[in-house]
Amino acid sequence: MTTFSTATPTFFYLHGFNSAPGTDKAQALREAFPTADIHEPELLYHQPGWFAPLIDQVREILRSHPVILTGTSLGGFTALQLARRLELKALVANPVVWAQYMAHPVGPQTNFKTGDQYVWTLEHVTELTTLENAEPEATLHPGQVIAALGHRDDLIDLPRTAAWFTERQQAVWWFDDDHRFSVGFRAALKEFQAFLTAD
Numbered sequence: 001m002t003t004f005s006t007a008t009p010t011f012f013y014l015h016g017f018n019s020a021p022g023t024d025k026a027q028a029l030r031e032a033f034p035t036a037d038i039h040e041p042e043l044l045y046h047q048p049g050w051f052a053p054l055i056d057q058v059r060e061i062l063r064s065h066p067v068i069l070t071g072t073s074l075g076g077f078t079a080l081q082l083a084r085r086l087e088l089k090a091l092v093a094n095p096v097v098w099a100q101y102m103a104h105p106v107g108p109q110t111n112f113k114t115g116d117q118y119v120w121t122l123e124h125v126t127e128l129t130t131l132e133n134a135e136p137e138a139t140l141h142p143g144q145v146i147a148a149l150g151h152r153d154d155l156i157d158l159p160r161t162a163a164w165f166t167e168r169q170q171a172v173w174w175f176d177d178d179h180r181f182s183v184g185f186r187a188a189l190k191e192f193q194a195f196l197t198a199d
Contacts, residue, residue, distance in 0.1 A: 008037065009037075011038050012069050012079075014075030015072070016073030016075045018110070018111045025181075026038060028186045032192075039057075041054060041057065046109070054082070058082055059086065068196065070091045070192075071092050071093070074096050074102065075092075080095060089196070094153050095147065095156075102124070102128055103125045106122060143170070144170065145170045146171045146188075147173070148184060150174075150176070150177035151175070175188060
């Protein structure tokens with residue numbers, strides 16, 4: 001498994017559904033790890049094949065630097081898929097764990113950061129499900145991922161999500177925040193710093 005070492009790490013912040021680069025959370029990550037390289041790729045979840053170039057980018061960086069993942073909501077789902085395939089550590093905030101959850105927003109969508117409009121379809125959900133079910137032999141190792149959950153999140157199934165991580169021997173941290181995790185993310189990063197340093 002990739003670990004935090006003396007080599008300068010590269011962090012990825014993976015934004016959520018209908019978001020884009022330039023988020024407050026990515027800025028918080030830069031402030032928490034000022035000497036690290038921070039990558040905040042644009043994730044066009046509605047475009048076919050969006051995952052392949054992302055994992056290729058991570059693999060290329062892994063040739064010379066350790067990589068640590070962070071992500072929120074659907075970005076948390078993405079971080080989990082990368083983490084289990086590439087054995088990377090990750091901090092995921094209010095993550096979507098099951099692709100089928102993304103069937104709820106099927107219909108017309110507007111990216112709240114860019115204003116781009118598109119239609120989210122069941123075909124998009126199927127692509128996420130394929131990612132979730134592919135490479136079943138690639139599983140998380142105990143202690144590999146931290147799940148930061150907001151007590152006031154009303155968009156994901158918190159008890160089921162917490163149980164999923166606990167059953168896989170991953171840590172679950174709780175914060176007084178909602179689904180967007182705007183306040184809790186900075187607090188989670190402080191604890192994540194200690195987690196990485198202690199490893």
